[in-house]
Amino acid sequence: MWHITKREIYDNLNSLRFALTTVLLLALMGTNAVKHLREHPKRVQRYQDAVTESLNRLTTRADDSLYKLAQYGPGNFYKKPSPLHFCANGGETILPDTVEVNEPPVFATDSDNNVLLKGIWSLSYPDANLQNKDIGPNVSQVDWAFIIGYVLSLIAVLFTFDAFSGERERGTLRLMLANSIPRHTVLIGKFLGALLSISIPFILAVLVNLLLISTANTVHLTTEAWGRLGIIFFLALLYTSLFLALGLLVSTRVQRSAVSLMILLLTWVTFVVFMPSTCASIASSFSPAMSFDEFWQQRNPIREDLWDKYEQWLWSSKLDDTTLRAKSDFYTENAKREERRHEERLKYRTSQVHRARAITSLSPATLLQHLIEAFAGTGFERHLQFAGNVQRYARQLRGFVADTDRGDSESLHVIGVREGMSQKPVNSKAVPRFEDTLSLSKDFNTAAMELLLLVLFVVVLLSGAYLAFVRVEV
């Protein structure tokens, strides 16, 4: 078997396709690295500036008083840019990178614009990155997901289309099988040979890419990031094997290599290029989303409902416990419902995207795209994780406010109302800070299904190729 593999590799090393592949992959990976080196520091800077500003807001509020903190909450939250952004762009121009903290709503003012009733903060999820007003041509960026998903798969097809049909045409297949080698050994040998000869230029390109990125002092890759890169590399090999297996399968069944290539290319174009977009269009036309107006209209009944319930206390300036508590309930309930409304909208949209993603998973190219996004810490699932982190932090902060208030003996412990809360400044060091974390195990969980599907694809195609080759007449 090793003999066959070795012979395959030697054959390929001298071939034209090997040279072209090397050049192509090196050019792509080089561009990718240069672009990342230019853009990543800016991205990180933007993120840090935004976070510092948002932290400043939190500290000024905390320094003012606990009441201010309870009323205005923290500053906006920002998504931490992934150091592995070069692996998968993940639609950064479409996905928003913040979760906003709404200013407390003003329910009523008097004729001199003085605020009479003011609620407390709530979270909202902006629609999309509104900064993006680009009218440039719309093409996908050169990231690893593109290089592996499109270019490497095409190369895999080009390396295997003549594996058996070519030998059959030249008559060497008959010769080889006349020896006492089991057929599956031949198949595995061919497969490994092709895989290794594609891996050589790919590894070379990846090394150049990573060398450029890791030697620059503007980008730091942690140990975890290297681990993630390892996983992505493994995914790339798995995905390449899928197309190698497909190539071998077609090549065993077809007599002439030209026909074999034709079939393979058309399959490739359909599955890799067209299937993702067509499936997504079909999926997205199933159910239209809620319109913005509808979304705003939902707000009114909620407010009216709350007004009816609490109105008798809201206008009173009495400072007794019932009035204060009613005001506090009104504020918190309003903030809670507002937040829930936003969350439901996000959930609805998420379910729509998930449906579309499920259908597009028929195409291995999208599977790979999603997997790389998951492990590179970009893309849609990452966005949901970020939103989840923010929600958890919001709960934590509210808990902190309530706990600190309980510690103040002068306070009446009515959250969100000036007269009912501690007016003392809070030690800003003690206030919990938001940290946008990524966990590898969580990423594994979200990606498990897709990983399984990809493995299944490979296994099915490989066994298909095996069965076909064992039964084929030479």
Added chain:
Amino acid sequence: MTFRFAAAVFITLLLVVANTVVLLKDYEQRLSAYNTATQESHQELRKQKVYSRYAMKLIVHRPPNPLSIFNLGLDKQVGNEIAVYHAFVPTVWDAVKHGADNPFLNLFTSIDIALIFQGVLSLLALVFAYDALAGERERGTLRLVLTHPIQRGYILFAKYISAMLCLLVPLLISLLLSIILLTTSTSISWNADDFLRIGGIILISLLYISLFYLIGLCISAMTRRTSTALMLSMFAWGFLVLVYPNLILTAVDIVPKPETQTSAYNQIKQMWEELDREKKKFLRNDTILGPLSRDGESWGFRLKGGEYSFLRDADKPSTLLYFYQSGFYAGKIKAESEPHVPLVQSYYGFHNREIVSTVNRTWLVREPALEAVYIQPANLGRMLLKFSPVGLYDAATEAWAGTDVEGIQDFFSAVRRYRRAVIDYFYDKKIFESRQWFAADEGTADWDALPRFSFQRSDISINAKRAFPDLFLLLMINVVLFVIIFLIFIRSEV
């Protein structure tokens, strides 16, 4: 009836028909969203009683382009709802999206018929071409053919014509089917011009296929063995169609973008601040209206009967949009304030005229700055894309379909003309200084007399003019390539 021919026809038909159905449905959805949105803003405007409330209520919508089925271009990407208001000049960057879109669904790439042709037909052309000469040479039939007293040029030409005819079949059949599908839909009304535009798209597609066939033929003429020719063709395809467009645009992104924004933005802001000073000066000299409280006129100059005040503003440094304007609404003005009314009227007349002239001045700064920041980098990218036939094809079909930058800009210049017409109407009828500008007690705003907005897609001759440079380039490349192949072929040893 070779296998490759059957496969070519089958796969093109399958992809085109399946996607036409999907695209048609998508178009119908967008059209109905457009209709609802138009109707809603129509009603919304009519609810307003005073003229000053037209701000952000007089909204025009961009209808989806039916030819976007052939090339989507910017049709879906760019905003389709824009307010017409005298305090800013509408541009494509101020437009927002209406309707029930889920913006996250843009994560998935969109598809159109030009994209299918771009990918599949070019591949087929190469598959048809790679063995045209190398294969005959390998089999020895080329030598046989050349023993006959036929000129080599004829052989080449005959091969080219026959292959092109074969490639035309899948193109025409699939387009025919998709046009039949499209004409059965009741939501699209096609006119003769649209069919001419589709004709233009077919012409471009033809040149594009021919170009790829010639690339394949060129490779075939240069190589001795079919397997080498095939490998080279496939890599050429992968590079031209797949790698080059993405690679070049990524590379363009690396080039730093021009940063004229802040200075232009500050200039615009200064103009508005100057206007503010003018306003305050005007009011300070007036004994009855001034001196002002904190917000200027916000509480209606102590006019009794004022119901509420409003502030319209925008401050978006990224698109250089800055304006603010405040006003108030009076339901019924009390008799004791009646003497103030003419003064307020003359104030609004003065102030709005000043706003219009300030906006005109800011536009002189804003337009070139936006051009430098957004249009020039985009055009650079487009220009570099044209080094690949894919870019040329895409640009030319976009131009025919009217979904290119110019086609989209046509709509926004129509909106700008409409804004001008509305302002002229306000001047003519002296609406800025009328009582109905802020009060609804003596006659309310008459919205039906307002000029109507209408947008016609550009004339077919303009489409043709925009598509012509790319078409010409494609043609020239075809001719040059054919000559090169001819030269290689007559000089080659058989």
